[in-house]
Amino acid sequence: MEPGNRELEITQYYDTPLLMDELEAGEAAIELETMEAPQVLEWAIDRFGRSLAICSSFQAEGCVLIDMAARIDPSVRVFTIDTGRQPQETYEVIDRIRERYGIAVEVFAPDHRLVERMAARHGVNLFYRDVNLRLLCCQVRKVMPLRRALMGCGAWVTGLRRDQWATRSNIRKLEIDHDHGGIVKLSPLADWQDDEVWDYIRRNGVPYNRLYDRGYRTIGCAPCTRAVRPGDDPRSGRWWWETGAPKECGMHCAIETGGFEHELASLLGGRDVGSDGLPTTRQPLHRETFAADRVSSAQDGEAVGVAAGGR
Numbered sequence: 001m002e003p004g005n006r007e008l009e010i011t012q013y014y015d016t017p018l019l020m021d022e023l024e025a026g027e028a029a030i031e032l033e034t035m036e037a038p039q040v041l042e043w044a045i046d047r048f049g050r051s052l053a054i055c056s057s058f059q060a061e062g063c064v065l066i067d068m069a070a071r072i073d074p075s076v077r078v079f080t081i082d083t084g085r086q087p088q089e090t091y092e093v094i095d096r097i098r099e100r101y102g103i104a105v106e107v108f109a110p111d112h113r114l115v116e117r118m119a120a121r122h123g124v125n126l127f128y129r130d131v132n133l134r135l136l137c138c139q140v141r142k143v144m145p146l147r148r149a150l151m152g153c154g155a156w157v158t159g160l161r162r163d164q165w166a167t168r169s170n171i172r173k174l175e176i177d178h179d180h181g182g183i184v185k186l187s188p189l190a191d192w193q194d195d196e197v198w199d200y201i202r203r204n205g206v207p208y209n210r211l212y213d214r215g216y217r218t219i220g221c222a223p224c225t226r227a228v229r230p231g232d233d234p235r236s237g238r239w240w241w242e243t244g245a246p247k248e249c250g251m252h253c254a255i256e257t258g259g260f261e262h263e264l265a266s267l268l269g270g271r272d273v274g275s276d277g278l279p280t281t282r283q284p285l286h287r288e289t290f291a292a293d294r295v296s297s298a299q300d301g302e303a304v305g306v307a308a309g310g311r
């Protein structure tokens with residue numbers, strides 16, 4: 001296919017007319033607030049169809065959402081960001097979910113060139129040395145692949161809950177996601193508590209990450225997550241060596257420190273980047289930017305994997 005045709009095809013594919021404006025989103029958020037999580041998912045699947053995707057790191061909440069969504073639409077899209085540093089137990093639960101629900105989990109990996117440059121400059125365990133280096137690693141391994149994963153999505157579903165951390169206390173079940181080009185972000189479990197998640201898992205036999213049986217309360221990358229003592233804040237097991245830094249990676253809220261952004265720009269070849277992790281010359285974010293990135297990535301042979309499995 002000629003490059004021009006390819007770009008046209010991809011641009012058309014990602015040009016969804018289903019986006020909401022702020023007024024519609026506000027009204028929908030009020031409507032969804034009173035709905036149970038399965039109803040929210042049913043509404044979203046009906047409203048957004050194939051432009052809806054569940055983003056899961058295969059923590060307990062993500063597994064609950066997949067179980068609920070698969071009952072409504074067994075072909076629902078599910079994707080994950082494989083940072084390359086996750087514990088083996090996470091890969092095992094991905095396999096169990098795939099087998100249980102027959103879902104083809106789409107796997108998005110970081111740009112290997114950026115990972116290689118980052119490791120050469122700062123070492124493979126850079127995150128322990130400095131908050132900005134930790135955020136740099138999260139940008140390269142999580143935030144940037146997420147942006148690729150969301151290309152073409154009109155809406156994405158997350159397992160965020162309001163009681164997880166201060167930065168999440170005000171999330172709505174439906175929001176306009178300005179960090180990702182104005183698409184819709186849904187959090188059907190926003191008003192759930194931890195015990196409701198586990199009650200659902202037990203009642204429905206939902207596969208879950210075995211690390212929860214070993215004292216983990218939240219699970220991210222292996223070197224940055226550890227078990228916590230009973231009664232401790234669950235997110236204290238994330239980046240436990242840091243003090244005063246947000247227990248966030250940047251996937252769900254833009255983080256600006258003035259520090260890691262310069263280093264990221266250096267990895268990208270000297271271009272400045274904004275808080276969205278993209279070169280500032282390409283801002284503001286919009287769907288054509290996503291499409292252009294996708295074409296560029298595909299032409300460069302950037303790793304984008306789709307795990308095999310029935311859908």
Ligand code: SF4
Nearest residue numbers: 127137138141221224
């Ligand atoms: S959680 Fe740790 S290993 Fe994973 S992307 Fe962030 S800094 Fe890197």
